[in-house]
Each structure stands twice: as structure tokens, then as C-alpha cells.
Amino acid sequence: MPHNASRYLTEGPRVGIRHFTYEDGAEFTARVRESKDLHHPWLFPPQTVQAYTAYAGRLIEDPSKAGFLVCERGDGAVAGFININNIVEGGFQSGALGYGAFAHAAGRGLMREGLDLVVRYAFGPMRLHRLEINVQPTNAASIALARGCGFRLEGFSPKMLFVDGAWRDHQRWAITVEMITQPRRH
DSSP, rough: OOOOOOGGGESSSSSSEEEEGGGGGHHHHHHHHTTTTHHTTTTTOOOOOOHHHHHHHHHHHTTTEEEEEEEEEETTEEEEEEEEEEETTTTTTTEEEEEEEOGGGTTHHHHHHHHHHEEEEEEEEEEEEOEEEEEEEHHHHHHHHHHTOOOOOEEEEEEEETTTTEEEEEEEEEEHHHHHHOOOOO
């Protein structure tokens, strides 16, 4: 389903980001089903429109969450998704990122551009200070995305999250607003 660029919160050369809508269910779940092999064993997004409606509802209605669709400019095809969960305001101003590319977009750099846009949006209009990504150590593509977008490895958490039937170890990656507003030192 093509989407009008005016619906983008912000955009780069090849993608724009926008919030989830309930109307995205059919396209999103079709992309999830096409991408099952890419996502397994790390990620299990909703595969039916009914499950999508509940999932999107949490992202749309819960102020401690924000969901973004990464859409290709031009045809508006959904290339992936990036969610900010566990948003805490006050002195913390932080959130935890989760994301997934869809198979047709994998390896094309679209998610890197989309993640850069989400980070800048989170540090701009959302006024967050810190974002974290928790990644299983064997998920090389996710680690490469975090590293490529300027996140730093901060630690290791044994048996941190229950994923695919077991408690899984995770690496903790993070970025702060200062890391993107100050020049990088080599």
C-alpha cells in the first residue's frame, strides 16, 4: 500500500519513517511471513492481522512505547520496523530499541538509514537522551547495524531475555545524544 511522503516524520535519501497505523496490518504481516527465515531465531513479529492489531495498538496507545515503520521513498513499501520500548522520562530520558528488516530490504542499507532517522527523531522531538539495543551475541547483522549507527558496546547480560523458548544472553549497545552531536574522535 503506497503511502504519501507527507506522512513521514522525517526522511532520508532512500527511506522515511512514520508511526504504525492499524491500516498497515495486511502489508506488515505479509512482509513478516516472507521474512520468517531472516527473523528466526531472534525475532517473532506478528504474522496475522489480528495479532498485528494488538501489537500495533500497544505501540500506538502506550506512551512508554513508540513504533516506527521504515518505508522506501517512492512506492512507500515497508522495509522494516523500529520500536522504542520502555521509554522512561524524568532524569532518565531513555528507551530500549528493537528492530527488524524485511527480507526484500535486507542488505540494502535501508535499515541503517532508518535507524539513523529514528535515533535523531528520538533525540530531537522526543527529547530522549539515551537509547539501548540488546542483541544476542550470534546476531551478526543486528550487531553490525548497531555498530554502524554509532552505538557503543557497553556490556554483556547473561540470560537477559526469554526468546525462542529459552533465556538468552545479550550484548548491551547504547548511544547518547552527545555521541551524535559531538564530533567523533578517532
